[in-house]
Amino acid sequence: MSVTTKGPEAQPIAVVSKPPGKAERPKSALRHRLHRDRALLLLMAPGVVFFLIFQYGALFGNVIAFKDYMPFLGVVDSPWVGFANFRTLFGEAAFWDAALNTVVLSLVQLVFYFPIPLALALLLHSLMQGRVRRFVQSVVYLPHFISWVIVVALFQQVIGADGVINGTLGGSDGHLVDVIGNPDLFKPLMVMELIWKECGWGTIIFLAALAQIDEGLYEASALDGAGPWRRFWHITLPSLRAVIFLLLILRLGDILSVGFEQILLQRDAFGPDVAEVIDTYVFYHGIRDQNWGVAAAAALFKGVIGACLVFTANKIAHRMGEQGVYR
Amino acid sequence: MSADVMQRAERPAWMEEPRPITQGFKGLTLVFTVLVVIVPFWVVLATSFAPDKQVIANGGYALWPDRWTTNAYDLIFSGGQITRAMLVSGGVTVIGTTFSLVCTIMLAYALARPGVVGGKPVMLLILFTFLFPAGMIPSFLVVNGMGMRNTYWALFLPVLINAFNLVVMRGFFQGIPAELFESAKIDGAGELRTLVTIVLPLSKAVIAVVGLFYAVGYWNDFFRAILYTDQATMWPLQTWMRTYVVQSQNSLISVQGGVSEQIQFAPQTVNMAVVVLATVPILCVYPFIQRYFTKGVLTGAVKS
Numbered sequence: 063m064s065v066t067t068k069g070p071e072a073q074p075i076a077v078v079s080k081p082p083g084k085a086e087r088p089k090s091a092l093r094h095r096l097h098r099d100r101a102l103l104l105l106m107a108p109g110v111v112f113f114l115i116f117q118y119g120a121l122f123g124n125v126i127a128f129k130d131y132m133p134f135l136g137v138v139d140s141p142w143v144g145f146a147n148f149r150t151l152f153g154e155a156a157f158w159d160a161a162l163n164t165v166v167l168s169l170v171q172l173v174f175y176f177p178i179p180l181a182l183a184l185l186l187h188s189l190m191q192g193r194v195r196r197f198v199q200s201v202v203y204l205p206h207f208i209s210w211v212i213v214v215a216l217f218q219q220v221i222g223a224d225g226v227i228n229g230t231l232g233g234s235d236g237h238l239v240d241v242i243g244n245p246d247l248f249k250p251l252m253v254m255e256l257i258w259k260e261c262g263w264g265t266i267i268f269l270a271a272l273a274q275i276d277e278g279l280y281e282a283s284a285l286d287g288a289g290p291w292r293r294f295w296h297i298t299l300p301s302l303r304a305v306i307f308l309l310l311i312l313r314l315g316d317i318l319s320v321g322f323e324q325i326l327l328q329r330d331a332f333g334p335d336v337a338e339v340i341d342t343y344v345f346y347h348g349i350r351d352q353n354w355g356v357a358a359a360a361a362l363f364k365g366v367i368g369a370c371l372v373f374t375a376n377k378i379a380h381r382m383g384e385q386g387v388y389r
Numbered sequence: 390m391s392a393d394v395m396q397r398a399e400r401p402a403w404m405e406e407p408r409p410i411t412q413g414f415k416g417l418t419l420v421f422t423v424l425v426v427i428v429p430f431w432v433v434l435a436t437s438f439a440p441d442k443q444v445i446a447n448g449g450y451a452l453w454p455d456r457w458t459t460n461a462y463d464l465i466f467s468g469g470q471i472t473r474a475m476l477v478s479g480g481v482t483v484i485g486t487t488f489s490l491v492c493t494i495m496l497a498y499a500l501a502r503p504g505v506v507g508g509k510p511v512m513l514l515i516l517f518t519f520l521f522p523a524g525m526i527p528s529f530l531v532v533n534g535m536g537m538r539n540t541y542w543a544l545f546l547p548v549l550i551n552a553f554n555l556v557v558m559r560g561f562f563q564g565i566p567a568e569l570f571e572s573a574k575i576d577g578a579g580e581l582r583t584l585v586t587i588v589l590p591l592s593k594a595v596i597a598v599v600g601l602f603y604a605v606g607y608w609n610d611f612f613r614a615i616l617y618t619d620q621a622t623m624w625p626l627q628t629w630m631r632t633y634v635v636q637s638q639n640s641l642i643s644v645q646g647g648v649s650e651q652i653q654f655a656p657q658t659v660n661m662a663v664v665v666l667a668t669v670p671i672l673c674v675y676p677f678i679q680r681y682f683t684k685g686v687l688t689g690a691v692k693s
Contacts, residue, residue, distance in 0.1 A: 095506045101580035102499040103506065109496030110511055112549045116531060117518045123527030137530060182422070185415060190400060194419070200679060201423050207601075207671050209609030211627045215634045215664050216429040219436070224449035226432050258425065266682065277401070284403035323612060327635055341525070348526045349616065361524040369520050 127362045131354040147355040148363070157360060159335070160343040161318075167249060167325075167339065168317045174253045176313070179264030180306070184298070186265060187272040202262025210323040213259050217251070218242055245336045248328075255324060271305045272298070311379050315372035318364045340364045430668070437461050437662035449657045461662035470621070471629060471663060477541075478608060478625040478667075485545030485607040490600050493550050493558055498584050500555075501562035502570075515552050525616070532617055543617035544625070545607060554599045561595040562588060594681045601678045608670060626667050634660045 096103065122137075127147055129140040151157050182202070189195045205213065220226050222242045241247050279297050288296065322341040329337040334346075340360060348357025400406070407415075432450055439451035440458050465471045500508055523531075528547055537543040565588060573583040589596070611627035618624070624632075633656075 092506070099506045102502055105495040105580065105584075106499040106505075106507075106511065108492045109550055109555075110514075112492065112546075113511075113515060113518065115535075116528065116547050116549070117523050118514075119531045120523030120527035121521060123530045124524065126526070126530070133533075136534070185418060188415070198419055198423060200676075201426050203679070203682065204672075204675065205426060207605050207609075207675065208668060209611065209627050211609075211611050211630045211635060212664055212667055215630065215660070216433060218635070219432055219450055219661070220429050226450050226452065229448055229450060230452070262426075281401065281403050290405060290407075326612070327631060330636060344525055349529060354526065358524070358526045361526055365521055365524060372520060 124358060124362050124365075126354055127358040129355060131358070133352075133354075143355070147359040151356050151359045151363070154356075156334075156338070157340075157343060160338040160340050163336065164318055164320055164339040164341075167252060167320045168313075170249050171253050171256055171320060172313055172317075175256050175261070175264075176310070178257055178261045180268055180302070182261060183265040183268035183272060187269060199262070199265075202265070204262070205259045206263035208259065210259075210321070210327055213255055214324070214327050217255060217258075242328075243331045245332055248332045248336045251328075252321070252324065256321065267305060267309070268302065271302050275301045307379060307382070311375040314375040315368060317371060318368045433661045433664050433668075437658055437665045439658060441658050444657050461658040462666075464659060465662055465666065471626070471659075473622065474624050474626045474629040475666065477623060478627065479670075481541065481544045481625055482604050482607040482670075485549075486600060486604045488545065489549055489551070489554075489603045490596065493555050493599065493603075494584075494589075494596070496550065497555050497558035498562055498580075498588060501559045502580075515555060518552050529616060537617070539618050539620065539623065541623070544610075544613050547613070547617075548606070551603070551606070554602055558592075558595055558599055561592055565591055597678050598681045601674060604674070605671065608667075626663065630660075630663055630667060634663065 126137055126140065128142060128144060129137070130143045130146075131137065131140045186195055186198060189198075208216075218225060221239050222228075223240055225239075227239055241251050275297065280293055283293050283297060318340055320339055320341075322339075325337055325339055326342055326345065329342050331337075334342075338346075341364075344357045344361045344364075347353045347360070432452065435454055436444060436449075436451045438457045438459065438461075439454035440456050441460070443455050444451050499505055500512055502508070532538060532543050532547055537546065569587055569591075570583060573587050578586065609627060610625070611631045614624050614628040615631075621629075
């Protein structure tokens with residue numbers, strides 16, 4: 063016990079002596095540190111085991127993209143096939159359709175969704191009544207915690223063919239709205255659902271940024287004769303710049319992942335032509351049709367491109383003098 | 390809720406009184422926003438309590454029940470498939486959240502202590518998973534390889550620790566003043582004791598938020614059951630809803646093996662009652678945890 067409790071105190075010394083001693087430090091030092099930290103290591107163990115098995119074990123499983131995976135042989139014993147899976151994948155029109163759908167849907171959602179939390183945050187921030195603001199916030203945060211299954215069910219119930227709007231406003235001469243299952247309206251519907259579910263939650267970070275703006279700036283510029291619009295343009299927007307860039311960059315890295323659950327739930331209603339994205343392609347081709355290697359290749363392709371996008375986006379952020387997501 | 394928030398804030402002297410048209414526009418926008426969120430919930434609630442005749446006559450919904458009836462709920466709670474699905478959902482949520490919270494707290498606490506052996510490589514290992522998350526197929530192979538398919542373990546173990554939640558928690562622990570750890574040490578407390586008696590009581594906010602995130606994640610998940618189980622008896626509520634509500638397969642037959650007397654129920658009332666029941670737990674915890682949202686979420690946003 064006494065050794066363990068000494069731990070954190072002895073720690074700064076260990077860090078200081080690290081550079082010279084790294085190579086020649088006797089083995090017992092490590093053993094001593096292990097002994098000192100044994101309680102912490104024990105606390106760490108379950109988490110580390112989880113990450114090793116379910117994250118890194120799974121990461122290793124990606125090798126089946128280069129194998130002809132046979133379930134009864136297992137990952138290790140299945141024969142290597144080089145890039146054959148990728149050749150098959152890139153020769154499939156269905157995959158390229160899914161990839162195109164993914165990117166287009168991502169961009170459409172970004173363009174139409176992104177400004178709305180910002181606008182809502184500005185509106186909420188401008189309210190003088192704390193009570194009204196709290197109430198509206200409680201209400202608009204709520205859908206974030208509702209599952210996609212329920213969101214889709216709610217949308218069907220309200221704007222579906224037999225839904226409330228058709229029933230009360232459509233009259234006898236047919237449907238006013240016929241959104242569910244109409245391929246032309248797939249993208250607008252996806253955007254609407256996303257806005258409904260996430261736009262309130264999306265305001266949190268903007269509201270925090272708005273709260274950090276120095277009131278003195280507004281006061282000074284107001285005394286200098288700047289009206290509300292000028293103040294908005296010259297103080298509010300520049301103050302939000304960093305946050306806006308950060309969020310845009312995060313989205314850029316995510317461009318190949320558009321709401322998997324949301325789309326999986328509605329893919330069958332709209333058909334794979336409009337509603338197939340890379341993630342649903344992987345699910346249907348890999349797990350449903352047992353086309354393991356090709357689907358794994360699709361997922362790996364997506365993962366590598368996605369990681370490259372994150373790197374690129376972060377580089378761009380640094381070039382533009384912003385903090386970026388990481389250093 | 391503190392009194393200063395409840396009061397009407399003073400408008401600073403330099404700020405202009407907004408024009409009536411601006412105020413009107415703001416008011417309308419807010420009312421519209423709130424209605425857009427609330428009305429769908431109301432429709433579902435009203436439909437679930439409406440008599441089936443009315444729902445059928447309307448074509449599948451009710452805005453105001455002619456007569457409030459709990460027939461749909463009685464049917465659900467009579468011990469059929471849906472009752473079972475609700476038990477599965479509740480069990481997975483409670484057990485999964487407990488396991489997740491305990492493991493996340495332990496790992497976050499160890500990683501938050503400066504200079505622990507292996508702390509840095511483990512943190513890098515975890516941050517790396519943000520860049521390369523485990524994919525669906527490899528995860529499936531792992532779960533399959535461990536023989537966890539068609540067990541309830543598969544519904545929570547593969548997502549036991551969320552890296553984002555871990556980073557949030559670690560950030561919070563790191564913000565606790567070092568003097569507290571030192572005084573605990575002087576009093577002779579070991580790490581576990583420090584964690585339980587000093588750190589946990591100070592971290593209620595972050596534990597509440599992270600716990601809610603885990604619980605909501607487990608409660609809302611429909612996909613892991615599809616991926617990892619073959620039998621519908623293991624389905625949680627959301628998976629059941631996906632099949633019978635969203636994909637509109639007739640739930641009437643499956644409620645209780647198609648007993649003929651139940652034909653009189655409009656499936657839509659039952660479906661909507663299930664939606665209500667799936668929403669209620671979230672509505673119940675939400676008000677208690679809501680005040681911690683901003684704090685918890687922002688800690689995470691700043692740290693990552």
